[in-house]
Amino acid sequence: MTNRDEAQAVRPLTLAWVRRHLEVGERIVRTEALHGGITAEMRRLTIGTRDGGTRDLVLRSYVDPFYVERAESLLSGEVGALTLLAGTDVPAPGLVAVDPTATHCEYPSLLMTHLAGRTVLDDEGLETRVPLLARQLVAIHALRPAERPREYVALTTADTVVVPKGADAAAWAAAIDVIREPAPPYEGRFLHRDFQPGNVLFDVLPSKPGGARLSGVVDWAAASWGPADLDVAHCSTNLALLHGPAWGLRFAEAYEEAGGVPAATASERLYWRVRSGLAFSEEVQPVARQWREAGRAELTTRAVEERLDAYVTALMDALG
Structure with a gap:
């Protein structure tokens, strides 16, 4: 069952757009804000699958007016890069969907696969x-x-x-x-x-x-x-x-x-x-x-x- 409080952190139109790009029988079960970005809001979406497991997606939304004006160009560049990288050994996210002009979402948005691991900014190691x-x-x-x-x-x-x-x-x-x-x-x-x-x-x-x-x-x-x-x-x-x-x-x-x-x-x-x-x-x-x-x-x-x-x-x- 979707955690309604957390799901609401994703704006309604964007949430509906994401759901349209899920597999049949899948549902959003959790959302989590990802911190560290300067230009966009980032969220990890945990998706419940038909077999009872889960998988994660990442949603990027440009909400700051300065970046909203530049979002179409930024997203176009990222889509091009992710499309190119899909056939290489470089470990990059996979493209799921994009709405560069906020035709369907409240703000220009990109949906992509989630990669394992975390950023490490410590001196150790x-x-x-x-x-x-x-x-x-x-x-x-x-x-x-x-x-x-x-x-x-x-x-x-x-x-x-x-x-x-x-x-x-x-x-x-x-x-x-x-x-x-x-x-x-x-x-x-x-x-x-x-x-x-x-x-x-x-x-x-x-x-x-x-x-x-x-x-x-x-x-x-x-x-x-x-x-x-x-x-x-x-x-x-x-x-x-x-x-x-x-x-x-x-x-x-x-x-x-x-x-x-x-x-x-x-x-x-x-x-x-x-x-x-x-x-x-x-x-x-x-x-x-x-x-x-x-x-x-x-x-x-x-x-x-x-x-x-x-x-x-x-x-x-x-x-x-």
Whole structure:
């Protein structure tokens, strides 16, 4: 029997839409809000099957007015990516249904299969997870789709960077000068474009945190075509802010050790890594809040700003 209180957490029109995409004899028996997303509401729907078992689906709904306006493009990109990934070894959700213009639902929505595992943002076991992240990203970049996704977008400019209070002024000025230059040439690759620990699932035994297995990669809304270094840089920056600047530098090394091919010269690699680091300067507050809600209470906005400053400085020292 459906838990009516929990089922009502899914809006009525959306609930009816989901039910139309279930198998005959199936029913929604439970809903659960999934936390950690910035752009959309996420819910896990537990489905009772005809044989008495259950299976899970995930519902993504764009409800914020800013993202509702962009939902059709975002969902189109994600549908394209999930369709492509269905025939590969990359562990991604399977597409069930999509309503990109809210024709049937209260808000633009996507229904997909649920992957086993959970996100892991703790420091413990990181030395095991980083090589797994790197190998998975190399596998994503190795995909050669018959039809390329849209070209990547990088919105940060030298004029939009927000220098943290107390930051190393000389290092930041030099970093900003780096991205004033035109983007270096690159060989295009299939990109996740938001590949980072919050979008990767692991199976982790509580008794053996070092024995993690990567079980899924989610949130393909920004999938695009561009330089592999963009994905490497984005994940490196996330690791630097979550776990310390050294881990950002370590991920780039792990990517090469796993067979990934970054830009040929140090100056080219610096361009993409600095661009990613500077991009985070514009969104430190929501990123820090998201991580605190996920259990990293010590990651205040100020703490993340300090790590970002240390990471940008480390990049300039290592590659500048």
